Amino acid sequence: MAQPEPSALVESLRAFGYSLRTAVADLVDNSISARAKNVWIRFEWDGAQSFISIRDDGSGMTENELVTAMRPGSKSPLEDREPRDLGRFGLGLKTASFSQCRRMSVISKTETSTSAARCWDLDYINTAGEWRLLKKVNQDRLTEVGEQIAQQGTIVLWEEMDRVTGSTRADDKKAYNRFLEAIEEVKEHLEMVFHRYLEKRGGINIFINGRKIEGWNPFLKGEKATQELPSEKLFCKGAQLSVTPYVLPHLSKLTQDTHRAASGPQGWNAQQGFYIYRNERLLVPGDWLGLGFQKEEHHKLARIQIDLPNNMDDEWQIDVKKSRARPPGYLRGDLKRIAKLTREQAVQVYRHRGKVIARRSSQDHVFLWQQKTRHGKYFYEINREHPLIQSSLREIGADKIEPILRLLEETIPASHIIITSSEEPDRMGSPLEGAKYVEVRALLQKIYSSFQKSGFSRDEIFDRLVTMEPFSQTPEFIEAFREEPEGGI
Known part of the structure; x- marks a missing residue:
């Protein structure tokens, strides 16, 4: 039997290309799948000893369930999933965590079971040369900041965060400022990715260092000047997916605050294109999906929503990070047609209102x-x-x-x-x-x-x-x- 060498494999699992924001989002997926109503994310700065914890009030796990969840590849991507499940490969908890830290601990408790805890320590794996899941968890760090499970739920703790803080000192102001910037990036990403869960009644609340975040809806549905074009139902793998195009209002129709907020984390030009959702979770935040269109200034008002169920992952080539998707070949013609019509309408709004402004403004x-x-x-x-x-x-x-x-x-x-x-x-820069x-x-x-x-x-x-x-x-x-x-x- 040719078993993989533990230290080599675990270091390879760190190289999936997660950023901090996509890694945290992957763990929030698990909380949503566990039917959590609240997720509390804590960033604690202490130089090289900084840590991040993600706590939820979901259904939690028994000890046996926790051990299974901690196993790399805990579920086959070929298995049928519950409709609400946001996972696919059974790798997210591990690869997302390993991408940011060298020590990942999980404490979990169901309504009827006692608390269970397990830890992956990559340095221990490298030294011992074996896959050994540790029972010793540094719960003192969580106790210090009041992170404890009440009735039920799960806590994920990231320590030894070499990819986030490295070996920096606690008094390094530049490193501290980078840490604060990373928190803001995580906040903006979660507001975008989970906006439909954050907006709907009975959805979910997400807190970062005690502050509740708000959803960022890319389609400005509350604005009168937003145009919602007719939705279309397309068939994929024997099921339907929904495509709804939107043309956003011209600058002249928005307040300055709304215009600034609507630009999104990447800016107006970058946020145009298709928005692909899987079980209401945003996977792709604005992309023309390789359909032959470029991101151009006069098309920046075009945003198109696609809703997928979670049984189309293979057809749409969704990756482990849930940050990339590509449509199957037989849908490309329809999507290209919809994109072209939406872009044409966006150009009309962009140019018409631009001319009006030019005349009125001298x-x-x-x-x-x-x-x-x-x-x-x-x-x-x-x-x-x-x-x-x-x-x-x-x-x-x-x-x-x-x-x-x-x-x-x-x-x-x-x-x-x-x-x-x-x-x-x-690679063309925009003004300022x-x-x-x-x-x-x-x-x-x-x-x-x-x-x-x-x-x-x-x-x-x-x-x-x-x-x-x-x-x-x-x-x-x-x-x-x-x-x-x-x-x-």
């Missing part, structure tokens, strides 16, 4: 570049009426500024932009992408001063700033600037 201050036609060919000029250009012409002099503007106009790398956009669209407010503030201040010198009031200036490129895509910067004391501005 184009002289909105756009820095203007498209012109000469001898039947397009070319681009810098808008001399733009407030920042006007200010520079006055302060520095037209004789010095005009040659620079003309040089910029004649050297636009249009061919290179077109080729790059066509061949590598996902990744920029921080402190980096943009000086530019805002300069434009604000230019408007001010032209006699505009404070309210009039902010009305113009919010529609001006590139700030129309980052309303949070305008809001932060508006909140500063007027003397500071």
Whole structure:
């Protein structure tokens, strides 16, 4: 019998490609499958001794059930699953945990059984050279922070988190800030992935360090201007799946807060496409599924919901992390047709409302570049009426500024932009992408001063700033600037 070498196999199980947020989401799946009403996630910072715990009030496990659950590959992906079950491979608890830590403990209790505990310690496996599930669990750490099971439920404890904190010291401020950023990323991911469970009555409550999170619905169903196009039922593996396209409202129809929230964790452009749900759990948060479409600015309002039952995993090539899915070949034609119609409608909304805004906002201050036609060919000029250009012409002099503007106009790398956009669209950055407010503030201040010198009031200036490129895509910067004391501005 050729048995796998324990230390080699366990290190391989760490390489499934989980991030912290997808790993935590995989454990929340288990809580939902266990019919939990509440999940409490705790991040405790202590440098290299930091830990994360995930506790729920689900049905819990007896000792025999816990030992089975701790076994890698505890269920075959070919087995029929309960309709509510979010698992598939019987690997999630182990691979998700191993991807982040070297010591994973589970304590569980049913309504009628006593508490049971088991632990996988990867360093012990490497040293002993055998698969030995330990009974010793560091419950003192959980007691210190009040993480205990009441009537029933399960606690998963991650320690020795080499992939999260490494060997950093507790007083390392940069590492601590990275830890806080990771918590925020987990929060945003869970709000997106489980939004349907968080939104519905009788669903589930998720708490991170005591604070309840809210669901992020990508389809803005509560907005009057959101267009829900007709749903279609497609057949797959003898069952039906539902496809519902949405076209989201134009910026002009949303408040700044709603527009900012609707951009999602990855931003408006990245969040377009198909949203694939399996048992109401989001697997794919915006992707064109290899159907030949690119993520482009004028299609960013198109989002399409697909609902799958959990017996289509193989057909849709769902991976262990539940973060990737690909449609079977016989559905690609229908999905491509639906995507094309939705994208066309999204373009109409994007362009129509954009034209209205341009007319109402006076184009002289909105756009820095203007498209012109000469001898039947397009070319681009810098808008001399733009407030920042006007200010520079006055302060520095037209004789010095005009040659620079003309040089910029004649050297636009249009061919290179077109080729790059066509061949590598996902690598094309969007305006102010990744920029921080402190980096943009000086530019805002300069434009604000230019408007001010032209006699505009404070309210009039902010009305113009919010529609001006590139700030129309980052309303949070305008809001932060508006909140500063007027003397500071």
